Amino acid sequence: MNDQLSPYAQKPWLRHYDYWVPAETTIPEQSIYQVLAAANVHYGHHRATAFLGGHLTFAEIKQQADKLATSLLKLGVKPGDCVGIMLPNCPQYVISFFAIVRLGAIAVNINPTYTAREVGLVANDSGLRVLITLNALAPIALGVKAETKIETIIATDALAFAAQRPKVLAMTEGTLSFSEMIEGVAEPQLPPLNLNAGDEVAALVYTGGTTGVPKGAMITHRNMWASTVMCRVWNREFTRAGEESFLLVIPYFHIYGLIVGLVYSTYVGAVQIQIPKYDANMLLAAINEYEPTYFPAVPTLFISLLNHPDAPSSKLGKIRRLNSGSAPLPVEVMERFEAMSGASVYEGWGMTETTAIGSGTPTFARRKLASIGFPFPNTEMKIVDLESGTRELPVGEEGELCIRGPQIMKGYWNKPEATAEVLKDGWLYTGDVARMDEDGTFYIVQRKKDMLLVSGFNVYPNEIEDVLFTHPAIKECAVIGVPDEYRGEAVKAFVVCKENATTTKEDIIEFCKDQLAKYKLPTHIEFLTALPKSAVGKVLRRELREKESEK
Structure with missing residues (x-):
């Protein structure tokens, strides 16, 4: 289809953006570590994390991240090395992530509920040299060490940053202490930060859990900056820098939690209210105690809260922004939840391969239920036929959703064939069946394979x-x-x-x-x-x- 005639090339969605959202925005080429460095300058004494009654400021997060980076450097970690993080949502995750990217190394996110077999698959595929995990999970890491390239396991206690901390932290034999690696550094000694890191890989986020074949999506510093800046310009008018609090039960090891929960919240100086595992009672207690302003969630969380007897009397209505992602939110669930809480739910769409960000529903434009909204700034989307994938389809017809933009992953780690299957001429073929209406609103119909x-x-x-x-x-x-x-x-x-x-x-x-x-x-x-x-x-x-x- 000729670009001049293509409804997608004309970007009809731009006419319906909220008034403050630009068509294009500048994407930095720096290390994503600069997000933390800037937060330290602007919000240094503000709370950065809230975890089981304990708190850390942005200045403390940066100081500890720099000290951990110094210790990792002494262990021989260099740019391009893979360092695993196998932790639940906790302050140690934030510290570890920024320490790793400070060195130009690659953060490998690992689900802490993985079995030894699954940890081994990720470790061998990525070539992990160092793994940071909980003391309670250290036996799993030690069990796969011999069959992988893992040289060092760093263990931390789950409650190390909670208000009620155990007096004695007994470490597992064969591991290094996370706390000692930080406390043993008087002053950080680090090489100059790479200010042109844009195309370098910052993280490997493994996908394929629904297909059984793990693939490490290479997420670059530019990818992370793109998604972070897009979130900021999209939400500018109702996100008050330095005054927000994010309720985070979405795990950091998932791309949604990593980008929206960890990086974007740091970018806007928000408190990260960290929920280490999903528990409805813990979640409602955090809502009542902290009165968070923003809650990124998934459909099953909304369903669970809908069926909790204490939810209607909680402070859910204090949350100013509720986002649903990861899977389609049934309209019935959305309407019931909004009626119960009094808060509005906004849907978005993204995937690991799009660094979490693809499209979103606007704040003030007419909301179309069951839609995923408009492509974000700097982003193009189109619908192509399911058979050949080469023919653009007219408005309203269902086909495969393709997306192009600065947030699209670099490819799959060590899997050129799998990369070539989904990345074609700069477009990511998502595997989602979708359609676009005359206003440029997109609707996900189904995963093609489902x-x-x-x-x-x-x-x-x-x-x-x-x-x-x-x-x-x-x-x-x-x-x-x-x-x-x-x-x-x-x-x-x-x-x-x-x-x-x-x-x-x-x-x-x-x-x-x-x-x-x-x-x-x-x-x-x-x-x-x-x-x-x-x-x-x-x-x-x-x-x-x-x-x-x-x-």
Whole structure:
């Protein structure tokens, strides 16, 4: 399609941006460490973290990060080396991340719930030399050390920065003490900071948890700056630098938590209220104690809070900005949550490969439910046909979503073939089926790999799940395809009922008949007590499919 005629090249979304949002913004080429350095200058004595009653200022974070970087340098860590962080949300994560990037090394984010096998896969793929983890997780790290390139394991106590700290921190044999690596440095001694680090890799963020094949997305300093600056200009009119508090249960090891929770919050001088693991009671207690101003979340968090008896009487309504990402938020859930809390929920879309940021819903323009909003500044998006991926589709037609911009990853670590499959002529082929309307608003229909083919018709699980969520007895649900001799595939729904609520297969099918075409009806229904989820609460359809295939 000729660019002059292409609806995507014309960027219709620009006409509907909030009045303060520019079409383009400048992206720094510096080390992402400069985010912390600037926060120290502007907000040095402000609280940077709040963790189980303990607090650190930005000045303290910088001082400890610089001291840790000095100790890492003495261990032989140099630019380009991979250093792993296997921690929950805690001050040590923030300190470790900025220490690593200060040296020009690469931070490798590792899920602390990983098994030894999974840690070994990431360690071997990345070539980790140093791993920072909890003392409680050190045995897992030590167990894989011999089969990897890991030379040093640095361990920290989970409560080292909490208000109530244990008096004796017994360290695991074979590890170095995180605290001693900081306390043993009187004054940081570091080489000059690389001021032109833009194209260098700052982090490896592993994706593929839903496919079973880990791939390390190479996130550069420029990528991180791009996403951070885009967030800032998008939110400028309601983000008060130095006065915000971010409620962070989204884990830092996930790209959403790393960029929005850790880097962007530091950029705007916000307090990071760190929740080390999801617990509804802990989350509500933090909301009531700190009255956070911003809460980046995922659909399962909203669903969980909706079903918590204490949520309606909590201070949820004090939160000025609620964001939902990582997976589509059912409209029914959004409307119920907004009615309960009195706060507005804004959806966004991004992926690991886009450094978390792709599109977002505007603040003042007319909000279109079930949409992912407009592409961010400096960003282009388009829809191409599912077959060849070369033909741009007209407005309103469904195809694969492609995105181009400075936040797009450099590629997959040590996987040139996998990189070539998704990066073509500067465009990232996302694997999401989507469409764009005449205003430039984008809508995710489904992951391409999750789409079902029933009697020759495309069926999207999200559509069926949206209907199921409106059933009064259903708390959670997930839809997959199962083999069917007649239709090719049939629709199967896995259902979790609300507490003290019951329903039947027949009732659910009857409920859906008025809202779905016959070929979309879930003819197979299985009741579960819980759905399998990823670390950020995304339902793992892959596991449901695997269990189904084993039957």
